[in-house]
Amino acid sequence: MSFRGFQKSVVRAPQQFKAKFNIGEHSKDPVFIDAERRFHELEVETKRLHDESKKYFDAINGMLNHQIEFSKAMTEIYKPISGRVSDPDSIKIQGNPDGIRACMEYEAVVKDLQESLKPELEMIDSRVIRPANELLDVLKVIRKTATKREHKKLDYDRHNATLKKIQDKKEKSAKDEKALWKAETDVEQATQEFNYFNDLLKDELPKLFTLERQFIKPLFQSFYYMQLNIFYTLHEKMQHCDIGYFDLTLDVEEAFMQKRADIQERTEELSIVRFKTSGQKRPPKYGNKPPAIDASTRPTGLLTAGPSTPSLASAKYGQQPSPDPVENPPPPYSVTAGLKSPMSPPLGGSSSAGLAALAAGKPKPPPPKPKPSRLSAAPAVETVTALYDYSAQAEGDISFRAGDIIEIVSKTKNENEWWIGKCHGKQGQFPGRYLLGQQ
Numbered sequence: 001m002s003f004r005g006f007q008k009s010v011v012r013a014p015q016q017f018k019a020k021f022n023i024g025e026h027s028k029d030p031v032f033i034d035a036e037r038r039f040h041e042l043e044v045e046t047k048r049l050h051d052e053s054k055k056y057f058d059a060i061n062g063m064l065n066h067q068i069e070f071s072k073a074m075t076e077i078y079k080p081i082s083g084r085v086s087d088p089d090s091i092k093i094q095g096n097p098d099g100i101r102a103c104m105e106y107e108a109v110v111k112d113l114q115e116s117l118k119p120e121l122e123m124i125d126s127r128v129i130r131p132a133n134e135l136l137d138v139l140k141v142i143r144k145t146a147t148k149r150e151h152k153k154l155d156y157d158r159h160n161a162t163l164k165k166i167q168d169k170k171e172k173s174a175k176d177e178k179a180l181w182k183a184e185t186d187v188e189q190a191t192q193e194f195n196y197f198n199d200l201l202k203d204e205l206p207k208l209f210t211l212e213r214q215f216i217k218p219l220f221q222s223f224y225y226m227q228l229n230i231f232y233t234l235h236e237k238m239q240h241c242d243i244g245y246f247d248l249t250l251d252v253e254e255a256f257m258q259k260r261a262d263i264q265e266r267t268e269e270l271s272i273v274r275f276k277t278s279g280q281k282r283p284p285k286y287g288n289k290p291p292a293i294d295a296s297t298r299p300t301g302l303l304t305a306g307p308s309t310p311s312l313a314s315a316k317y318g319q320q321p322s323p324d325p326v327e328n329p330p331p332p333y334s335v336t337a338g339l340k341s342p343m344s345p346p347l348g349g350s351s352s353a354g355l356a357a358l359a360a361g362k363p364k365p366p367p368p369k370p371k372p373s374r375l376s377a378a379p380a381v382e383t384v385t386a387l388y389d390y391s392a393q394a395e396g397d398i399s400f401r402a403g404d405i406i407e408i409v410s411k412t413k414n415e416n417e418w419w420i421g422k423c424h425g426k427q428g429q430f431p432g433r434y435l436l437g438q439q
Contacts, residue, residue, distance in 0.1 A: 012154045026157055032198055035205040036146060042212055043139050049216075050132035053223065057124050060230060064114045071107040075100055102245030113237045120229050127222045135215065142208070149197035156194040159186040382408040384421075384435040398428035406435065 017023075078096040163183040166176060247255055267273060386404045400406060400423045410420040415432040423430075 012151065012158065014158075025161065027153055027160075027194075029198060029202070032149075032202050035202060038209060039139075039142070039146070039205055042209070043136075043143065046132060046135050046139060049219075050129060050136060053124065053128045053132060056227075057121060057129060060117065060121060064110060064117070067110045068107055068114075071103045071110065075103040075107075078103065098245055102243050105243045105245075106241075109237065109241050109243075113234065116233050116237065117230055120226050120233070123226050124223065127226070128219060131215070131219060135212075142205075145197065146201060149194070149201055152190065152194040152197055156187075156190040159183060159190045163187050384408060386423075386434060388434050390430060390434050392428070396428050398423050398426050398430055400424070400430070406430070 018026075078099040163180070163186075166172075166180045166183055169176060172180065247258075250258070383405050386400045386402050386406060389402050390400055392399045398421070404423055407422040408419065409422060409427060411432060412419065415435070417432055418429045419432040419435075420427065420429055
């Protein structure tokens with residue numbers, strides 16, 4: 001847009017806003033409104049005619065090209081991967097000679113069909129697509145004229161509104177008289193320009209519609225007959241396609257099942273695809289895993305006196321846990337034991353004394369708050385069973401054996417912290433994770 005055109009668009013903006021929201025008076029020509037509506041429909045349908053005919057042209061060409069590429073792909077599949085150790089047929093010259101020969105014959109038939117249809121496709125391009133494109137170019141020029149007519153109508157309504165506003169003044173000054181003379185001149189010029197484009201379009205558009213009907217009729221007939229020729233050629237070529245590899249007397253599904261034979265069953269017998277095609281479970285990767293032991297199947301001996309049992313977490317993957325739990329006792333409790341992984345080996349030797357000293361030097365958690373004395377009814381005594389042996393590591397701790405019953409005096413929600421309880425008549429602290437469960 002030029003600078004002058006930009007200035008005009010700025011000046012016309014208020015009037016364009018009024019016309020859009022139907023504010024004030026606006027010029028209307030019913031004859032032109034109907035002609036402009038028909039012209040818009042002509043633009044839309046011509047664009048659709050051009051696009052759809054172009055899509056049809058591309059679809060026929062694309063179908064033939066895809067058929068040729070399909071035959072090439074099948075030929076490569078039938079051929080062995082020559083020189084590859086992984087190919088069992090690499091020592092053979094051809095993997096499927098009949099299939100390769102059929103693909104080559106099919107490719108030759110499609111290429112011959114492509115050459116036969118080439119003149120018809122060129123006629124679609126020259127007799128349908130190009131004329132529709134030329135008609136679109138003509139309609140674009142007419143649309144520019146209609147747009148210019150709309151601009152002149154805005155100028156005509158704008159100057160008429162200005163003239164009427166000045167004329168409605170009861171008392172006019174010398175400045176108003178000068179503005180009135182200028183407004184009358186602008187209205188006269190705007191009227192001439194608007195009437196020129198308005199009359200031109202009202203006179204020429206009906207002629208365009210008549211010519212459009214004469215243009216579309218042969219265009220449609222040409223496309224129809226060319227389409228029939230394409231279908232007839234496709235049918236004749238494919239009907240007389242005589243390739244021995246295919247039995248055209250059989251039903252499509254029956255021929256497919258006959259060619260496939262037992263390939264699907266033989267493929268499903270392969271272990272690498274069994275779990276995908278047959279729906280069976282995947283085989284184990286690296287041997288049998290230990291069966292999962294549910295908490296409900298835990299031996300009941302842990303709840304009473306007896307030898308301690310190691311944690312299941314210490315069993316390695318693919319191995320059964322040790323049958324003798326006494327031979328693999330749990331590590332002595334320490335402040336760093338909570339940070340160790342269950343897979344860590346038990347600690348022993350000279351390092352135990354150092355860890356015990358470290359545990360003794362760490363400040364112990366504060367004792368729990370005493371119970372209120374006003375409660376007369378004593379709550380039920382809570383007892384737990386020791387899962388492992390534990391020896392006192394510092395003053396204030398209590399010692400017990402696996403299976404001993406411990407009376408809980410004070411405990412926290414975290415079993416990795418220190419609890420207070422009574423065992424064998426003594427009260428002291430002990431690690432909460434050494435207990436099995438509540439009774």
